[in-house]
Amino acid sequence: MRTLALDGRTGASGDMLLGALLAAGADPAVLDPVEDALGIRYSITDTIRNGIGATAVDVLFDPEAMDHDHDDEHEHGHGSDGDGSGDRHAEGAGPHRSYREVVDLVESMGLAPDVESRAIEVFTILGEAEAAVHDESLESIHFHEVGADDAIADVVGAVALLSDLDPDRVVTTPLAVGGGETSMSHGSYPIPGPAVVEIAERADWSIRGGPVERELLTPTGAAILAGVAEGSETLPALRVDGSGYGAGDAEFPEHPNVLRAIVGESEELAREEISVLETNVDDVPPEVLGGLQETLADVGARDVSILPVTMKKSRPGHLVKVICRPEDAQRVARRLAEETGTLGVRANPGAHRWVASRRIETVTVEIDRVEYEVDVKVASDESNEVYDVSAEYDDAAAVAGETGRPIREIVRLAEAVWHDERM
Numbered sequence: 001m002r003t004l005a006l007d008g009r010t011g012a013s014g015d016m017l018l019g020a021l022l023a024a025g026a027d028p029a030v031l032d033p034v035e036d037a038l039g040i041r042y043s044i045t046d047t048i049r050n051g052i053g054a055t056a057v058d059v060l061f062d063p064e065a066m067d068h069d070h071d072d073e074h075e076h077g078h079g080s081d082g083d084g085s086g087d088r089h090a091e092g093a094g095p096h097r098s099y100r101e102v103v104d105l106v107e108s109m110g111l112a113p114d115v116e117s118r119a120i121e122v123f124t125i126l127g128e129a130e131a132a133v134h135d136e137s138l139e140s141i142h143f144h145e146v147g148a149d150d151a152i153a154d155v156v157g158a159v160a161l162l163s164d165l166d167p168d169r170v171v172t173t174p175l176a177v178g179g180g181e182t183s184m185s186h187g188s189y190p191i192p193g194p195a196v197v198e199i200a201e202r203a204d205w206s207i208r209g210g211p212v213e214r215e216l217l218t219p220t221g222a223a224i225l226a227g228v229a230e231g232s233e234t235l236p237a238l239r240v241d242g243s244g245y246g247a248g249d250a251e252f253p254e255h256p257n258v259l260r261a262i263v264g265e266s267e268e269l270a271r272e273e274i275s276v277l278e279t280n281v282d283d284v285p286p287e288v289l290g291g292l293q294e295t296l297a298d299v300g301a302r303d304v305s306i307l308p309v310t311m312k313k314s315r316p317g318h319l320v321k322v323i324c325r326p327e328d329a330q331r332v333a334r335r336l337a338e339e340t341g342t343l344g345v346r347a348n349p350g351a352h353r354w355v356a357s358r359r360i361e362t363v364t365v366e367i368d369r370v371e372y373e374v375d376v377k378v379a380s381d382e383s384n385e386v387y388d389v390s391a392e393y394d395d396a397a398a399v400a401g402e403t404g405r406p407i408r409e410i411v412r413l414a415e416a417v418w419h420d421e422r423m
Helices: 014-023 028-038 099-107 113-134 149-165 194-202 219-228 286-297 326-340 393-403 407-422
Strands: 002-007 041-049 052-060 169-172 181-184 187-190 238-247 258-266 270-281 301-310 316-324 346-355 357-367 370-380 386-391
Touching (some): 014 149, 014 219, 014 238, 014 258, 099 113, 099 149, 113 219, 149 219, 194 219, 286 301, 286 316, 286 326, 316 326, 357 393, 370 393, 370 407, 386 393, 386 407, 393 407
Parallel strands (some): 052 238
Antiparallel strands (some): 002 258, 041 052, 181 187, 270 316, 270 346, 370 386
16 A cells, blocks of 8 residues: 655644645646646745755745745745744735635636646635634635635645645655744634644644744645545554655754654555445446446546445346545535436445555466466555455457467466465
């Protein structure tokens, strides 16, 4: 399972997440649509934090600001949220917006469906936290610093980079919040601020104090991670493929102000929150049913199953069952209704599934003194014990076509070769 693991011992902010994801291998080109939509530019530079090379990301708005190097000696704070520890952005970063205005702006960007839905989820987490702090409704809440263009660039940019890395799972170790006090619009408040506490209450991960007397976990960083990451007390077992560090603005004498990201293959079964959508249909053409895998995947479906069933009055029909993330359920249900014409879609929210570690290995089979390569899918549990080996159907079918042998024979042969060589 491809896993992105984050080490939160010096907290997290929007710009640190941007830098960490880029340093871990995400393609900066996916940020282009965000730059075009907001009229900003991401300035991406290499820097050093306490001897550790890291990637720093700044959001620039005007031509003069674009000529300034990120590493100029300014007094910056830790994060990008305008949280009282300093603002890393130029003045005029954009107006304060209501929750609905932010959602409308994100929806107008023309983003990929998964990026748009996840970005909106992050702003919903932020909005619900702010609403709880100020005892207001979500629709009436107005974002201040986190509603400005720079914070929107942080959220949408981080989500776009995460989509490009495409991990099956994101985990974070406990996130340091810092200490002391932070400035708010209504005065100072002990760290962590109320919004961060509200977000942490909704998140799967945990927080801890220290290691410095500064705000380390910003509302934007907390909301992004609440929307994408599960908590882990320690880094999971990984076969590392890549890693990198995202730099925070402040420099601390004894602690490198960086967020580390590690990408690799995990050997654990991961708990993944899902929604299961179902509907019964009896008048849908087979061509439409056959196309549901692709059309529903386009809006977020993870898996689509179609089963023959007997419906009322003994009519033959089909049960369509779809697995998706909870935040994608409404969009997937709507597309399912549009494609099939069903009058209702049942939902089972709040479920989860256990996902095995999967890897692809290639074996060589010999038939009539000719060698052929066949990919084999290997599934294992958290202790790396293999419990299933399955030859890839397309590879087996291709070999069967060349040799005139049955596909079943090629499948059995490839799996036997794997067992003989590895077990």
